[in-house]
Amino acid sequence: MTRGDKFLLAGLLLIALLSVAVLYGRLSFFPAKTESVQAVITAQGKLVRKIELVEGVKSSFVIRGLGGPSTVETDGARIRMLEAPCSGQICVKEGWIGHPGQTIVCIPGEILIRIEGTAAVDAVTR
Template sequence: MRLTWADKIAIGLLLAFSLGGIVYSLYFMPVAGLKQAEISVDGRPYKTVLLRPGYKETFRIGGASQYNVIEADGARIRVLEADCPDQICVKTGWVRQAPQQIVCLPWRTVIRVTEAGQTDIDEIAR
C-alpha cells in the first residue's frame, strides 16, 4: 500500500489545479457570487441595491423624523444612522452574506441581502 511516483504527481497536479482554481475564482469572483440588498419599508419594496465592488452610496429613508440613513460600500451594506429608540438596526452593523438582514422594527425598514443571480443548484444537488 505505497503511493507510486505517478500517484504522487497526479495527486499533486490535481491539488494544485483545484487550489489554484479556488484562489482564482475568489480573486475574480464577480458574476458568480454577486449579492443585492433589497430594502423595503412597511412591507413594500423601496429600493434594490446591487452590492458590487467599488460601489458607494449613502441615502436616507424617511422624513425629518423616523429616518434611516443607509450606507452601501462595495459588497456590504449597513444602517449608518437612525433615530429609532432601540438602535438595533445601527448596532447590527455591516451585512454581506445572502441570508443576513437588517431590521429596523420601529420604522418598519428591512434590508435583506439576496443572491443577485439565482442559480438553483440546491434543487438538483441532491
C-alpha cells in the same frame, strides 16, 4: 498488457483530456455569471429599493421609516444602517452585513434590509 489494453488506455486518456478541454475551456471562455449580491430594502412591507452591492462602489441614501428618515450606507459588497431615529438603535448596532440571507431589521421604523443572491459555500465536508 495487450494491444486492446493500450488502445483502451489511450482512448480513455484522450476522452479525459478532451472532456477537461471542453468543460474547463467553456468555463474560461464563457465564465459563469459572477455572483451578484443585492440588497433589498422594504419599508412598511413595501419594496423601496433594490441595489446591487458591487465591489469598490460606495453610496448612502435615506429611507423613510415610520419614525423618520434613516440613513443606509453601502461600501462595496456590504451594507449597514448608518443612522436611525429610533431609540433602541438595534439596526445600527447590527453593523455591516453582506452575505446572502443576512438581514437588518428596524422594528420601530418597519424597515427591513435583506441581502439576496447566490449563497457562497459555507464549508465542504468529505
